[in-house]
Amino acid sequence: MNMRLEYMILTAILLDLVFGDPRWFPHPVRLLGRLIRALEGPARRAIEDARVAGAVTALTVILTAALATALLVGIAGQIHPWLGDAVGIIILYTTIAAHDLAGHSLAVYRALVKFDLAEARRRVSWLVGRDTERLNEREVVRAAVESVAENTVDGIIAPLFYAALGGPVAAMAYKAINTLDSMIGYKSERYLDFGRASARIDDGANYLPARIAAPVLTAAAALLGFRARAAWEISQRDGRKHQSPNAGIAEAAVAGALGIRLGGVMQRRGRPVDLPELGDPVVPLDREHISAANRLMFMATAIAAALFLGARWAVVTILGIG
Numbered sequence: 001m002n003m004r005l006e007y008m009i010l011t012a013i014l015l016d017l018v019f020g021d022p023r024w025f026p027h028p029v030r031l032l033g034r035l036i037r038a039l040e041g042p043a044r045r046a047i048e049d050a051r052v053a054g055a056v057t058a059l060t061v062i063l064t065a066a067l068a069t070a071l072l073v074g075i076a077g078q079i080h081p082w083l084g085d086a087v088g089i090i091i092l093y094t095t096i097a098a099h100d101l102a103g104h105s106l107a108v109y110r111a112l113v114k115f116d117l118a119e120a121r122r123r124v125s126w127l128v129g130r131d132t133e134r135l136n137e138r139e140v141v142r143a144a145v146e147s148v149a150e151n152t153v154d155g156i157i158a159p160l161f162y163a164a165l166g167g168p169v170a171a172m173a174y175k176a177i178n179t180l181d182s183m184i185g186y187k188s189e190r191y192l193d194f195g196r197a198s199a200r201i202d203d204g205a206n207y208l209p210a211r212i213a214a215p216v217l218t219a220a221a222a223l224l225g226f227r228a229r230a231a232w233e234i235s236q237r238d239g240r241k242h243q244s245p246n247a248g249i250a251e252a253a254v255a256g257a258l259g260i261r262l263g264g265v266m267q268r269r270g271r272p273v274d275l276p277e278l279g280d281p282v283v284p285l286d287r288e289h290i291s292a293a294n295r296l297m298f299m300a301t302a303i304a305a306a307l308f309l310g311a312r313w314a315v316v317t318i319l320g321i322g
Contacts, residue, residue: 004316006309008085009163012092013305020099028065028094028172032179035061040184044194055197058180062201065176069169091168095175097155098301101148102294108144112137112287129186131267139266141285146262148293149254150247154178156297157216157304158209164308177205188269203245210246213300214239214253216307220299221257226292227282231257234279241276248278254296255279258289 021027039057047053069091077084104127111120120140125132127147135143158178163171181202184195214235222228234256235249241263242248248263255262259282263275 005164005167006313008089008167009092009160009309010305011089012163013096013098013160013301015089015093016096016099018099020103021094021097025094028091028175029179032061032065032176033183035064036180036183040194050193051196054184054191054194057184057194058177058198058201061180062173062176066169066173069172073168088168092159092163092171095159095163095171097151097159098298101151101155101297105144105148105290105294108140109287109290112140112290129268130273131270134267137287138285141287141289142262142264143266144290145254145258145260145285145293146251148290148297149251149262152217152254152297152300153206153210153213153246153250156301157213158206160301160304160308161209161212162205164312174205177202206246210249212304212307213250216300216303217250217253217257217296219303220296221253223303224295224299226257226296227259228257230259230280238276238278241278248276252278254293257296258292259283260285260289 036057039060043053043057044050047056073084073088073091076087104123108120108123108127111117111123117137117140120137121132121135124135124140124143124147128143130143132140132143158174159171162174166173177198180198181195183198184191185199185202186195188195214232218228218232218235220226221231231253235253238252238255239249242251251262255278259280261277261279261281263277263279265272265274267273
């Protein structure tokens, strides 16, 4: 690539912070979702074992995303190096979700400030996979904060990690993995077997980013004047209580930083789901914690970008590779 990858990633981050994901833009996640839905039926019909059919579907989607990205950037680069860089930047930009994560969660906050609980429930339903129709204000706040914390990994730290490792191709392959997990990785009756491979691949892809999130969020808490020591200690104490190997770490760090308790019982498809409790209830959950979680998220974005790009620059400079 003509432009160093570090500058491409920084440009992509700035584009996300300024523009987010415009609805008119053909976002890759929507294209990936259509591909997953198009492949599911034929895979189930062609392969009797649902686990094998799901694994074939997952690998096909991931490889298609990676190859299509490599082809698109490569063709653009053959036309002109700067065009290749521009296409790479746009692809990287679509893998980062800080702007929209803040926008959706702060819409919940604004509804609560206006004492419009019905609107807050509606807004938070866009962020979480739980029943929201009967949530009280504390439960709405909890859902929003948990979403910001979890998606700080899925939507920011992990894409930046893979972008620094392998550029647009690796970042888009991760986005395909994350989309597969969100669509068919849930342990519902329909996808218990078919989505197993997607869930396992997502667990593996997020293993390192989720663990990097703990010190990153701790540093963010320290810089913002939150409870940095508690963020680290609770991420280590409670982060592995979750049945997912990754999901609880960032949530526990945010809970510790803000002095709140996350997790507990929620409703999903009309059934109670008992999640582990993360953090200590030093203070009661309040709508202002949504705003605080977003400040942590933005600071974590800056720290993660500096960490990954600094590491990449050092490798390229010292070892002369990349």
